[in-house]
Amino acid sequence: MRATIVCIKKEMTEQVRSGRLVILGMVFVLFGIMNPAVAKLTPWLLTAMADTMAETGMTVTVSDPTALDSWAQFYKNIPMALIVFVLVEGAIFTREYTSGTMILSLTKGLKRYKVVVSKALILILLWTACFILCFGITYAYNEYYWDNSVAGSLAFSAFCWWLFGIFVIGLLVLFSAVLRSGMAVLGACGAVVFAMSLANMAKKITEVLPIYLTEGQALICGRVEKGSFTAAIAISIAISFICMAAAVLVFNRKQL
Amino acid sequence: MILHIDGLYKSFGDKEVLKGLCMDVPEKSVFGFIGKNGAGKTTTMKTVLGLIRPDKGEIRVNGEKVTYGNTATNRYIGYLPDVPEFYPFMTAREYLTFCGEVTGMEKKAMESRTDELLELVGLKDEKHRIKGFSRGMKQRLGIAQALFGRPKLLICDEPTSALDPVGRREVLDILSAVREQTTVVFSTHILSDVEKICTDVAFIENGVISISGKLSDIKKRYRNDKYILETETPEGICAVLKAFPSAKESGGNMLTFSEKDESVKEIMLFLVENDISIVKLEKAEPTLETLFLEVTGK
Ligand SMILES: Nc1ncnc2c1ncn2[C@@H]1O[C@H](COP(=O)(O)OP(=O)(O)O)[C@@H](O)[C@H]1O
């Protein structure tokens, strides 16, 4: 237990001193501010353009923005934020393979599963903090300018998206245990998500795929029911656990 | 025996690196593990640490069997890899503290051990992060981290190879200073390093150990009756070679001969009679170099 805590502490120090924490913080804060800002500015831009449009014979009707527009931006932008997160943290294991820093800790009798656990935990912690930061900022602005109550199931939709992030982290950890290079890990994670979005087009399996969790926009508009997420949530949690467990088993036998 | 290796085999693809390697390292020795580049030194050491799965063979550390992956025997071992890399964002002190914490050492003991080791390797006043360390500094920090848990066996992979003479001297001094506390195994292809500090040696050649034992015994065993003769001119060497065909030319107006084949007196007489002026005629001390060449048959 103590060794795990030491490892988590070390990972945190690395996040801080390597500047990764700052990058992630800035990106997620930026996205958090951008969502309401874009929602607020779009009508204004359209009005500004309306005059020139009118000259060419087009009429633009501008409706007042609501919190829903801002949340629409949130669900449009959060995938980008997750991609940035994966790009910044994708080499958390492989960096230590190529440099050989991990060998030294392991040959001191550090149990291998503790390395996996500490890195997985730090990823989950970072993702959770970043997600809450981004969500919180958007929420606060929305509350200030408009009214968040127009968005239905807001907390639930956010939870689903957060869980999708955890699922991706599960993939990241598993592929990091299996593969050696950071690029390969990123590629593998991307391939799985891409394959899911392709499969997503086949309507029948849609609701069981983890990628269904990213339908937050449909949820807050009331286009889909909360209940339809049960399968995707259960499956995502299960897959995340399986990925982490498999990562431990694979990593125990990995040649470093 | 602190380390016992029996019939170790390992291939990478169809390249056989170890072909039944057997080696015994006695306790409290400074053990030189000698071989050319690519001979399989790193492979052997990593197998001892459970980092490489052998195809066949058994390794025991302090009597306990080594298993691949999480091996409990690593608690007896301190390891310095050939190119040690540490977390660049830490300072030397922070890194050693991390090592202590990982091994579950008590805080008090850890701090005093950290101080002691930083002193030993001369990094006590180094406040910079490891990012800016030189090869030699990393190598010394590497020894400190390997020694941290007071291992019974210290394994160093080519600790001196990439260093300049000063750095090499420092590392050798540290290694011979710790021999009271632990058994040291280090691999190298630099024979003079071995001669300076080793008590025992093993030569790895073609995937097996070709000679091993106490350095003094080996030197005695191979203590040859070899002489070296150097003349002033190449003609002198030619003349001697012609008269004493068993002598071997060794380049640069020099030849070597063995007392078994030729009497030294006769050669001296020949030199005088033929008025060959010489630079030197001396008995050759067996160096590891000559042993090594003899072993590898070159
Ligand atoms: N992971 C590996 N895959 C393939 N070949 C390897 C691997 N590791 C080592 N080798 C080969 O095994 C031989 C021995 O390597 P090594 O043990 O590093 O030698 P040394 O440390 O004595 O210089 C070399 O020819 C090297 O190319």
Ligand SMILES: [Mg+2]
């Ligand atoms: Mg080597």
